Every structure is written in structure tokens, then in C-alpha cells.
Amino acid sequence: MKELIKSFEKYTKTECGACGRFLELQKTEITYLGSVFTLDLPVCPSCGTVFVPEELATGKMLEVEKILEDK
């Protein structure tokens, strides 16, 4: 997981289309079926828009979704 988050650093080169600023890793709240997690995700420092990378959505996130759905 640590390595995954570290890999998100490459998204600090991604730019928020609305504000023109580079994304920064920030603590972000994620919720599903009553469970709450926090995770460092790329976020626009100006407007707060969060970016969820493909590898997170189709990997760890999907895994946890499945686990929570069977709880």
C-alpha cells in the first residue's frame, strides 16, 4: 500500500484543468457502505478536486469494495 501511494507522486505532474495548478498528495476521505478510510491522493490545492488513478480504482479499491460488500 505504501508503495502504491508513493507511486501516486507521479500525478503531481498532473494539472487541474480548472485552476491550472499541479496536484498535490493530500489526505482524502473515502467511504463505502458505512466504512470510512483516509488515503493520500492527488488533489488540486486550489479547488480540492481529487483524482482517483486507474490503478487504484481497478486494484486495491475494487478489492476492498468486494470485501465490504460481503460484510
Add this chain to the structure above:
Amino acid sequence: MEKARLLEFESKCVQEEPPYCQAACPLHLDGRALCAFVREGRIDDARKLIERTLPLPEALARICDAPCKEACLRRELGGAIELGALERACVEQGPLRRAPLLIPKNGKRVAVVGGGLSALCAASEGIRKGYSVSVFCAEDRAAALTALSPLITDEIARRELAWLEKGGVLFLPLEDLPPLSELSVRFDAAYAGLDDPFAACATAEATASVNPVSLETSLRGLFAGGAAPSFILRAADGRRGMKSAERFLQGASLFSSREKEGPYATRLFTSTEGMASAEPEAVPQEGYSPEEAIREAKRCILCECMECVKHCAYMQHYKGYPKKFAREIYNNLSVIQGTRLANGMINSCTLCGRCERICPNGFSMADLCREARREMLRQEKMPPSAHDFALEDMRFNNSPRATLLRHEPGKETSAYLFLPGCRLAGCTPEQTTALYAFLRDRLEGGVGFWLRCCGAPADWAGRDEELHREAAKITEEWESMGSPVVVAACTSCLQTFRKATPSIKAVSLWEILEGTELPEGALSFERTLAVADPCTAAQAPEIRDAVRNVASRAGVRFEEPLLSGEFSFCCGFGGLQESANPTLAALSAKTRGEESSLDFLVYCAMCRNLFAQAGKPAVHLLDILFPQGDEDPAGRPAIGYSEQQENRVGLVRALRASLWKEEDIVNEPHESIRLVIPPDVEKTLAKRRILADTVRRAIWSAERSGRKMKQINGALVASLRPASVTYWVEYAPKGDGSFEVRNGWSHRMFVAGAAENLVPDASEGDGA
């Protein structure tokens, strides 16, 4: 689910009932397990089984008269399995373990009168119950056993007796037997083995009449048996007598639920259909050699039911049979904290109902899974990912863009109302148009057009409320058309109508076509096909007949596959299997495809699609009656969800413009987005269930609001959360105003700040 309901389901499945031989065996030796061990050469395990089941294993395995043979299912197929000879071979091929009993004595004293087979079996049962057993018998104890058969040598008899002694049995001389009147002073209970003449004589005044169930005698606490000529019945009496002693000592009833103690008829069902007959292996004087024993054991049918599991890809995938599934589902529904292991199983059944039709007791997995789905919804424990996609698709199909309800052009009333169904309209819109023209031409009194979803997905998902809401709308729409006869092209629609709106008179398109002249220009089809009935026609023989009639009249040659008619399986679409478990759905279609080497002739658009996906060539009967273009219809690829939705919207537009001259059709703004999707991206999107319509909405709102991400390689990323899924689309504007789609992914988790900043489409649409 109530426990009583579970029991009701469980009791219908006989798969766990004992095999015929075991039920018929007075000591219930599991002949099936024995044969299974022997045929694999696991003689050690076979011996353990014998040791566990028989009170005097070394002796009984050699001399059993095998009354089980009467009940053996092999009897009519060559001859009953020689179980007696097999047992003997097992104990002759190696030593028994004869492990000492590790049962603590409980202080109860039991007397056994006599030294015959029955008495010794009673003694063996007694020490297994923890009793202190005293056997009163003649001095030469081995003689009573060796006299039974030359196969019991002195050595074998001594081993049996030694094991009893090691287990704590006290052998006392006959003279020490107290008078009957004093027996109860020294012992808590007693058993007399009447196969020993001394015992019969010594207890004669009490054993003149013995109750056959409890083996009670006229003396309280004294039980007696073993007078039968059959060795195994004498042994069984010893066991029964000791059970009675146990009940007597516990103060329990001597009679209740003892039906299954002796031989009984099992409830097991085993089909021997198509099974070849096989002669028994002759039993030589000296008994079976190891090879002969294996050959004989291989004749065993290994009786079980599994009727419903044979051919069912779903049950095979979940590795079990309904009784086991019922328990797992019950446990799943009762989980308070922990993992619900059966969610996937509950949501993957196609609900085709074939199991109920094939089961000797009518067990319905469909009923069980449907009840479980309803309960999961009530408990708010239904995994959202299971059926959401299909339900969203249903809602789209009932949204204004994808629905249409009109009288025939130029008419004010309808005698008929043609309902093509979502799949046919979505997969073959031109054919739907041609079919509608044909029906207007052949039927009198006006043929209206009705495109909408019947609500089957809600029904399959267990969402009764949503189904009833749709049913109310359906009834209202139907009445607004003057309550015409509905002509349904899809058997699933028909099934759902009959269930949810039984007052609506609905017939199958095929019954209508059966009564009309067929269209000109039908394809002349050369190859012989195999008719694959949809599961939703399994209970509609009139439709199946009509289809075969129409096909014959159209000159189609066809055969029946392995399982057709009422025994048809689902292609994998039904019951939302494809939504909950796409991999399994592909397997269902593939398994069905293997029922015939011929290409399939189908009459359900969903079946056609699933078969095409699984690589099974399938021709829709409408492809023959209303050919579109001249390529072989069996080779047509499956139509994905995006394309189906677009086709339906396109069909509604085209019909409104061409037939009803309606020009007031407004596009939703996002529909102006033109997409270029490379084939590999299209595949990814389809696999991840991201529809082209969603992609358009996402790009449209990103472009309008400016809220998007710009990646280092210049590509843009838009996101959108129309309902409970957040979608991400990577794209790049092209010079000509269109957008190239490069990738797409999604997640269900809610990430604050991920999509709520992007303004979703404000106009009317699905799921927003």
C-alpha cells in the same frame, strides 16, 4: 430465513440420503464408501470403515450373508454388487488396526448372557457406550465363533475375544449367572443372546415373548434377541438390544424414532438411465484376489442423485448440490458479523427453474435464491455491484429516449400491440422495423407499437417494489391503448407479464406467426440446426411447438439438442447471472453450446447474444424470416450494451420520424459529443461496463464546466458520478471537433472531491 423454511427446502433434496445398500444393511455398512475405497486400492481405509461399523469386524466381514444385495441398484443391471465378498477380501488382505477403545467407563454395569455372535456383538456395543460389561458364557469362548463358519479360524476368534477383553469385557463362567430375579440387584441392565442355547434356556421364563422393536422381555431391564438364522441379523439384534439398554438407563422412550435402526428403504434417488449392464465378478471359493475385488468394486454405481447438478454450470461452479447450498444460504442470511460467503452464489443463479422440473421432489434453487435475494435487500445487505448495472440498463430502457407507445400510423385504435422487447430492439433494430411492418400487413384491426422493458431485471433481482411499480405503469399504458392483445417477441417479457400483470392478454409472436403466411424473401438455409429453447419457454410448450412449426414451414431443417424443451437451461443471461457473474455466464453459454455440435437455432435475442459471445454460432429464427443483408447470420458478433442502448434510441427516433412523422425530437445536449473509440479501448470499456452514453456525459460536463485533469502527456481526464458509481474517462479532443477516448475506469467507493465538483447532466436521464 426461518429455520423451518430451511428445513422445508432441505427435506426436498435427497442427495445426502444413504445409498440403497447402506439403508438395507442391518448394521448400515456404507457399501458405497467401501466400493469407492476398494476401487482406488485404498484397502486400509476400507478396513477402517469396516472396523468402525461392525461390532465384530473380523468375524462379520467374513460371514455376512449380505441382505443389502436385495436393494442394490446394480441388481437389475447385471447383478448386485458382491458386498459380502468385498468385505471379506478387505479383512483378508491385511490386519485390522484393533486400536484400544478410549472410552471412559461411566459406572453402569450391564450383563450379557450367552457367548454367541449376538451376545458378543452386544458386549462390543456395550463397551463402546462406556458400560462395564460382564459376559456369562461357556468356557471355550472361541468355539462359539469358529462354529459359525470355517472362515473363522481359532486365531481370528481369539483376536476378537482379546479385543473385547482389552476393552474391559469381563468373561464369567455360566455358573456365576445370578438367578433372573436377582439380576437387577447386581446389574443395571442385561442382554440375552438367544443364539446361544444356554442363554435361551437360562432366560426362558422372561424371553418367551420379545418385543421386536425394543427387544424388551417380560423382565424389566432385560433385553433379548439373536434368534434369527441370519448372522448379520443376530449381530444387529445385539446392537439393538444394547441401544434399548442405553435408553432404559437414560429413562428415555424405548420406541420413539427407531425406524431407521434396522433395514429401511432409503429416500435416495439415483438414475440408472443409459447405464450399461455389467456381470458380477464370480466369487471363488478362496475369496477375491485384490484385482478381482477392484474389478467388482468398479461395478458399483456409487449411487447418488445429483440429477439437477448434472449439466448445470452454475451448481457445478459452486461445487455442491441444493441441500448443501440451502444450508450455506441460510448461514449467509444469518451472519451478524463476518463475511457472507454465499453472496455470489445467491446472486448468480439464472433462476431458470430447470432443477425444480428435473428433481424427483421438485427442489427449486430459483425459489431459494429469489427468497434469499429479497431477504438480502430487506436486510440492506445486497452487494450493490451484483445487479446495479442491469437495473441501470433497465431504467435507461424505460426512460423517454428509449420508449415508444403508439397506435398503428393512421389508426386510432389497436387490436394488437407489438412488444419487441429490449434485446431484440437493441440487437437488431432493422429487423424489428421489418417485423413490425409485417405484422401491420398481416393483422387486422390495427397493430400498435410498444417499446419498453417488461421489468424482468427487477423481478430477477428480487426487487418486488420496483417490479410492481413497473407493472402498474405497464397496465396503465396498456389500458390507454384500449387493452389490446399484446404480441411479445420475447419469452422473458411474456413470462414477466404473466406473473406481474396477469390481466393483460399477451401472446407470443410465434403463435401469431404460426397462424399467418410467412414473409416472402425468407432466407433458404442449408445447414441443419439444433433448436435451443430459451429457459423462459421451458414451461410454454405451445410456444415451443409454434416455433418448430414456423421453422419447418420456412424450410429450416433442425434437430433437438441433448437437453431441450422443458429441460432447457438458461444461456446465462437470465436471473441476472450475466450481471452478477459474467465469467459464469460465459461458462453457462459455453456449456449449453456443447449440447449439440450443430449451430443453434434460437428464438430469443438474449440467447443469441450470449451464444455469439461464447463462440457458439447461433441463428435467430427471425434472421431467417427477415434476413438483413446476405452474410451468414450465424456469424454475427454479439451486440454490446452501449450499442444496444444506442440502437434502441435510434430505433425510437427512426420510427417516430418515418411512421408517425414526428419531427419534434429533441436531443439531449451531451448527445452532440462525437466519440472516436479505438477497438481495444472499446473492449476495456465494455469489460468495465462503462457505456458510451456515460462517456459522452462525462466529456460533455467536463468540457462545459472546465473541471478536468490535464495529464503530463496532454490527455484530459473527466469524471462523473451519475448514481452510485464514479466514472473516469481519459480523452483527447481531435481537430475535427470529435473526441478520442483513450481509457476509462470506475469505482463505487465515494471519494469526496472526486466527482461532485463536476456538474452532472441536468437534463432528464437515467439514474441521475
